[in-house]
Amino acid sequence: MVVIFEYVNANERGKREMLDIRVIREDIKKVKRAMLNRNQNVNLDRLLNLDRERKILVSEIEQLRFKRNKWSEEVCKLKRENKSVSVDFVADINAIKDKIQKQNKRLLATENQIEYFLARIPNIPDESVPIGKDARDNKVVKFVGDLRKFSFKPKYHWEIGEKLDILDFNAASKISGSRFAVLKNEGCDLERAIISFFLDTHKKKGYKEIMTPYLVNRASMRGTGQLPNLEEDLFKCANDDLFLIPTAEVPVTNIHRDCVFEESFLPQKYVSYSACFRREAGSYGRDTKGLIRNHQFDKVELVKFVKPETSDEELESLVFDAGNVLELLKLPYRLVLLCTGDIGFSSSKTYDLEIWLAGDGTYREISSCSNFKDFQAKRMNIKYLKDKKREFVYTLNGSGVAVGRTFAAILENYQQEDGSISIPEVLRKYTEFDAINPKK
RNA sequence: GGAGAAGUGGCCGAGUUGGUUUAAGGCGUCAGUCUCGAAAACUGAUAUAUGGAAACCCGUAUCGAGGGUUCAAAUCCCUCCUUCUCCGCCA
Numbered sequence: 122m123v124v125i126f127e128y129v130n131a132n133e134r135g136k137r138e139m140l141d142i143r144v145i146r147e148d149i150k151k152v153k154r155a156m157l158n159r160n161q162n163v164n165l166d167r168l169l170n171l172d173r174e175r176k177i178l179v180s181e182i183e184q185l186r187f188k189r190n191k192w193s194e195e196v197c198k199l200k201r202e203n204k205s206v207s208v209d210f211v212a213d214i215n216a217i218k219d220k221i222q223k224q225n226k227r228l229l230a231t232e233n234q235i236e237y238f239l240a241r242i243p244n245i246p247d248e249s250v251p252i253g254k255d256a257r258d259n260k261v262v263k264f265v266g267d268l269r270k271f272s273f274k275p276k277y278h279w280e281i282g283e284k285l286d287i288l289d290f291n292a293a294s295k296i297s298g299s300r301f302a303v304l305k306n307e308g309c310d311l312e313r314a315i316i317s318f319f320l321d322t323h324k325k326k327g328y329k330e331i332m333t334p335y336l337v338n339r340a341s342m343r344g345t346g347q348l349p350n351l352e353e354d355l356f357k358c359a360n361d362d363l364f365l366i367p368t369a370e371v372p373v374t375n376i377h378r379d380c381v382f383e384e385s386f387l388p389q390k391y392v393s394y395s396a397c398f399r400r401e402a403g404s405y406g407r408d409t410k411g412l413i414r415n416h417q418f419d420k421v422e423l424v425k426f427v428k429p430e431t432s433d434e435e436l437e438s439l440v441f442d443a444g445n446v447l448e449l450l451k452l453p454y455r456l457v458l459l460c461t462g463d464i465g466f467s468s469s470k471t472y473d474l475e476i477w478l479a480g481d482g483t484y485r486e487i488s489s490c491s492n493f494k495d496f497q498a499k500r501m502n503i504k505y506l507k508d509k510k511r512e513f514v515y516t517l518n519g520s521g522v523a524v525g526r527t528f529a530a531i532l533e534n535y536q537q538e539d540g541s542i543s544i545p546e547v548l549r550k551y552t553e554f555d556a557i558n559p560k561k
Numbered sequence: 562g563g564a565g566a567a568g569u570g571g572c573c574g575a576g577u578u579g580g581u582u583u584a585a586g587g588c589g590u591c592a593g594u595c596u597c598g599a600a601a602a603c604u605g606a607u608a609u610a611u612g613g614a615a616a617c618c619c620g621u622a623u624c625g626a627g628g629g630u631u632c633a634a635a636u637c638c639c640u641c642c643u644u645c646u647c648c649g650c651c652a
Contacts, residue, residue, distance in 0.1 A: 180612065183621045190621090193633045197580045206632080214632045381571095509591095511609090 141499060142172055142239060155245040158252050158461035168238045171231055178228040185221045189214060240349050244496040246461045247470040253460030259473075260460070265444060266453030268477060269534060277480040278532035279411035282308065284540055285557050290410070299409060300401060300416045302525070307557045311531070311544070312419065314551035315524050316394050319421040322446050323521055328392035328423060333372035335396060336363040341375040344501040346467030346493075353402045356416075365398035369422035370518045374497060377426065382505040387514065388427040388435060392521060395420060412525040413485060419524035425517040426503065429495070432515040436492040439519045440472045443488040446522060450545045452530050453477040455484055469494045472519075476526060480533035487526045490519030 145152050149165060156163050192214050199206050251260050282288030287308030293301040304312055324330055342348040342364055347355060356365040366372055373393050382389075397420050408414035423442060427435045440456065447454050459471040468491035475484035495513035498504070504511040535543050542557040549555055 176612085179621085183612070186622090187620060189632075193580085196632050200580075211632060218632080 142168075142235070144245075145169065145242075146172065152242075152245065155461075156242070158246060159243055159464075160254065160462050161243060163238070163242055168235065171235050171238070175228065175231045175235060178224055178231060182221060182224050182228060185217055185224070189217050189221065192217075240343070243466045244469045244493065246464060247492065247494075250464065250470050251458060251460045252462075254462040255460075256463050258460040259463055260458045262456040262458050262472070264453070264455045265448060266451065266477075268453050269479060271479065273538045275479040275533060275536060277411065278478070278529040281480070281532045281536050281540065281542065282411075284559065285542065286560055287311070287557060288412075297416075300414065302412055302415055302417075307552070307554065308528075310552050310554070311548070311557070312524060312528060314544075314548045315527050315531075316419060316421060317551050318450075318548055319446055319521060319524070320392060320394055322449065323392040323421070323423060323442060326390075326442055328390045328442075328521075331373060331376070331391050331393045333369060333376070333393060333395065335366050335372075335398070336361075337366055337372050337375065338363060341371055341378070344375045344378055345371045345497055346465075346500065347371060350466055354400050356398045356400055366395065367399045368397050368420065368520075369393040369395035370424060373422065373424045374516055374518065375501060377503050378501040380503055381511060382426070382503075382514065384428070384506055386426075387505055388425055388431065390426075391424045393422050393424070394524075395422065412529045415525060418526075421521050421524060423490075423519050423521040426514050427517065428505070428507075429512070429515050432492050432494060432517065435515075435517055436470065436472070436490060439517055440474070440490045443474055443490055443519050443521045447474065447476065447487070447527075449547045450527070450531070452527070452534055452545075454487065465489075465491065467491070467493050467496050469496065474520075474522065476530045478530055478533045480536070485526060486523075487530070488520035488522040490517070492517050 145165060145168065149169065153165055156165070192210070196206055196210075196214075251258065253259065279288060279290065283290065285307070287304065287306050289303040289305055290301075292303040296303075320330055336358065339348060339362055342355070347364075347367060351367075355367060358364070372395075373391050376391075396417055398417050401414055401416060404414060412418070423439060425435055425439060444454065444456065454474050454476045457473045457475055459473060464471045471489055471491040473486050474488040474490070476487040477483075478485055493516045495515055497516045498513040503514050503516070505514050506512075531545060532542055535545065537543060537556075540559045544552050544555055544557070
């Protein structure tokens with residue numbers, strides 16, 4: 122690894138700024154427009170006032186400290202020359218000390234408020250992102266693959282899975298609750314086959330496989346932008362201030378938190394399989410059946426660290442790599458460019474890949490590929506050396522792709538009239554069977 | 562879980578009776594001299610962030626993190642984090 126060193130600078134760590142406040146200072150109109158397009162209500166004028174207040178306080182405190190340091194040197198000299206220090210002199214220094222302390226308290230309060238604001242300001246959408254209110258304003262870019270014509274009425278994947286005895290939702294709800302799945306028999310083989318197929322395919326394209334913990338600390342969640350806004354959607358450990366990861370994006374991207382790379386290290390591409398955990402708060406009653414919106418699901422994630430000037434192409438190739446596995450599986454999908462009102466908090470531009478579910482008759486998100494630009498890098502303090510200067514890297518990630526939903530799509534798109542499932546060609550070397558047949 | 566040790570610049574490593582240390586020294590890196598070129602040798606430079614300044618430069622902060630004591634903290638006190646060693650438990 123060409124990481125040249127890790128930061129140990131307390132100052133930077135403490136004053137890490139989210140969306141760089143300079144952007145807001147210098148181009149307030151742009152930021153205001155961006156927030157409007159995102160339907161976000163942030164009081165940016167208040168933030169700017171706080172920023173001005175902070176600047177004044179800092180310079181005041183620095184001047185006071187300068188004075189104190191000088192006087193302190195005086196004391197040192199006098200002592201060395203064995204001269205006594207006058208009581209008045211000490212009193213004067215103490216007065217300065219009090220002043221510093223007082224202003225410091227004000228500064229701390231101001232900085233806390235600024236940090237509170239900044240941590241909650243989402244990324245600025247890219248120019249190419251369509252302006253829109255919600256998912257209905259997303260743009261379908263293209264359809265890939267042909268929808269199969271059925272000679273019978275296709276079933277839902279949970280019906281097929283339970284009948285084949287490869288899915289068991291009753292067992293899952295008994296041991297854990299709703300929104301969980303138990304895989305059985307060939308279902309387990311299929312799940313592992315999908316995972317292996319995804320990993321192998323992406324590794325051939327230069328992604329490095331990495332396996333990371335499923336529990337991460339608060340700093341990691343802040344780094345990729347899950348915190349502070351999305352805490353409600355995370356599973357949290359009661360005694361340890363640790364969170365279950367909602368995606369491998371979190372641990373994988375945070376691997377390089379507080380790092381500076383040589384330029385030659387970029388682009389750096391990772392592929393990681395992990396289980397993912399989401400509370401799905403606020404989605405009660407939606408997609409309660411099957412594998413679509415579970416609290417725990419498997420996913421293969423792609424993460425990239427790149428130079429800023431290449432990030433547009435890197436997003437396109439990320440989308441291509443994600444779509445590629447679906448095409449190899451011969452699963453039809455459509456590519457959607459999310460509008461300003463629908464992109465995630467940290468993202469600047471996002472494409473969703475939506476898989477066709479024949480039984481359900483709908484397209485469902487199976488991958489979300491985003492360019493975060495320097496938004497996450499600023500939160501995580503990830504830089505690279507460009508002409509000996511430190512610049513923030515750009516980060517991107519996307520599912521490559523969600524395993525559970527792929528499982529569901531295979532069941533619904535590859536189902537046969539007799540209730541069996543034919544296994545997609547590319548998976549057969551992993552499953553070592555061609556079909557899953559009903560038990561007798 | 563119990564007991565102990567440690568955390569200093571890109572790396573190694575001094576400094577812990579508080580104040581000429583603006584963090585010694587070495588390695589590495591960069592530039593120069595030398596050379597056809599390189600190595601070696603020699604000379605010099607070499608942390609980060611931030612504020613002011615066109616620039617020279619000046620200020621502030623940072624020795625794992627956060628507090629405290631003091632005129633003054635790498636150094637003393639408290640809390641936390643991480644790593645290592647031993648014991649216990651455990652797949």
